[in-house]
Amino acid sequence: MEGDFLERVLDLSKTPFNLDYTLNSGQVFKWEKMDGWWYGVVNDSILKMKQMGNKLFFTIHPDRGIEFIYNYFRLDDNLPSILNSINKDPIINDAINRYYGLRLIRQDPWECLISFICATNNKIPNIQRMIKRLSEGYGNKLKFEGKVFYTFPKPQSLAYANLDKLKSYGLGYRAKFVINAAKLVASQELDLNKLIHLDYYTARENLLTKHMNRKLLLGVGLKVADCVLLFSLNKLNSFPIDVWILRVIINFYNHLFDKDFITHIKEKRLNDWIYNKIAERMRAYFGDFAGYAQEYLYYYIRHKSF
DNA sequence: ACCCAGGCGATTG
DNA sequence: CAATCGCATGGG
Numbered sequence: 001m002e003g004d005f006l007e008r009v010l011d012l013s014k015t016p017f018n019l020d021y022t023l024n025s026g027q028v029f030k031w032e033k034m035d036g037w038w039y040g041v042v043n044d045s046i047l048k049m050k051q052m053g054n055k056l057f058f059t060i061h062p063d064r065g066i067e068f069i070y071n072y073f074r075l076d077d078n079l080p081s082i083l084n085s086i087n088k089d090p091i092i093n094d095a096i097n098r099y100y101g102l103r104l105i106r107q108d109p110w111e112c113l114i115s116f117i118c119a120t121n122n123k124i125p126n127i128q129r130m131i132k133r134l135s136e137g138y139g140n141k142l143k144f145e146g147k148v149f150y151t152f153p154k155p156q157s158l159a160y161a162n163l164d165k166l167k168s169y170g171l172g173y174r175a176k177f178v179i180n181a182a183k184l185v186a187s188q189e190l191d192l193n194k195l196i197h198l199d200y201y202t203a204r205e206n207l208l209t210k211h212m213n214r215k216l217l218l219g220v221g222l223k224v225a226d227c228v229l230l231f232s233l234n235k236l237n238s239f240p241i242d243v244w245i246l247r248v249i250i251n252f253y254n255h256l257f258d259k260d261f262i263t264h265i266k267e268k269r270l271n272d273w274i275y276n277k278i279a280e281r282m283r284a285y286f287g288d289f290a291g292y293a294q295e296y297l298y299y300y301i302r303h304k305s306f
Numbered sequence: 307a308c309c310c311a312g313g314c315g316a317t318t319g
Numbered sequence: 320c321a322a323t324c325g326c327a328t329g330g331g
Contacts, residue, residue: 071309121326122313122329123330124311125310126329171327172326172327172328173326177314225315242312245312313326316325319322
């Protein structure tokens with residue numbers, strides 16, 4: 001079908017957006033840049049994109065409406081207004097100025113959950129490789145421009161996946177957590193999409209539920225839950241704290257905390273009590289869009305040379 | 307060889 | 320409750 005390969009242009013002059021920053025921000029792991037074009041599989045469609053200034057060139061295959069792009073890249077978010085609301089100090093101001101146009105992405109919650117279960121105690125290139133192998137092994141094959149792509153596996157596919165096969169993909173001890181999560185979602189014991197309608201704290205409680213004094217979702221703690229809430233469930237006040245954000249706190253935001261608290265967290269490893277205390281303070285400081293601040297600060301600490 | 311990574315589970319005290 | 324410790328894997 002000729003129409004499937006129609007290249008379209010989106011005018012970004014009134015909606016600030018930076019595709020490279022957004023896709024390099026560690027939110028999503030299934031995108032790849034080839035010959036200057038970004039290729040990604042979103043739900044069941046291949047997206048091919050390139051930005052040149054205020055113009056976003058893209059092809060969706062099979063074709064979808066423009067809302068598909070708006071929804072995924074949250075182009076409906078009033079970015080200037082959001083960034084203005086979180087711009088509280090010179091550090092975040094510097095991050096905003098450097099990486100202006102970085103947006104949160106609205107991912108599929110299921111893919112997001114599995115991605116960040118795989119992300120624990122791991123490095124981004126390795127996470128990308130794991131997600132790629134999972135997709136090749138259990139996703140559906142798509143062809144486009146003579147290239148082969150794979151959708152992210154459905155919950156039903158991973159629920160009956162072979163444990164040793166997942167381990168051979170490099171998932172290690174996370175393999176059993178992935179299968180556990182897949183069984184819960186496939187059986188509809190856990191309905192991720194209903195969490196979109198709940199507030200941040202209630203939705204987080206759902207992800208961290210215990211059943212007979214045992215966690216329902218294995219491999220999901222505060223950090224993974226916060227990532228899923230922020231990147232896929234519309235909870236923009238979620239403030240995930242990983243080792244990098246902890247460095248941001250210690251280096252640039254220690255004045256927001258008691259002095260002995262800072263010396264305490266330098267000695268101890270991050271535990272739930274420390275995590276919640278920091279996250280609550282940063283939510284109070286940055287406000288309802290603290291998640292955007294988190295993402296700009298994450299990009300800042302990862303990319304700026306100090 | 308050792309250390310680290312978008313942390314968390316299991317086991318102890 | 321809180322505090323330790325081990326963990327699969329790959330790269331520096």
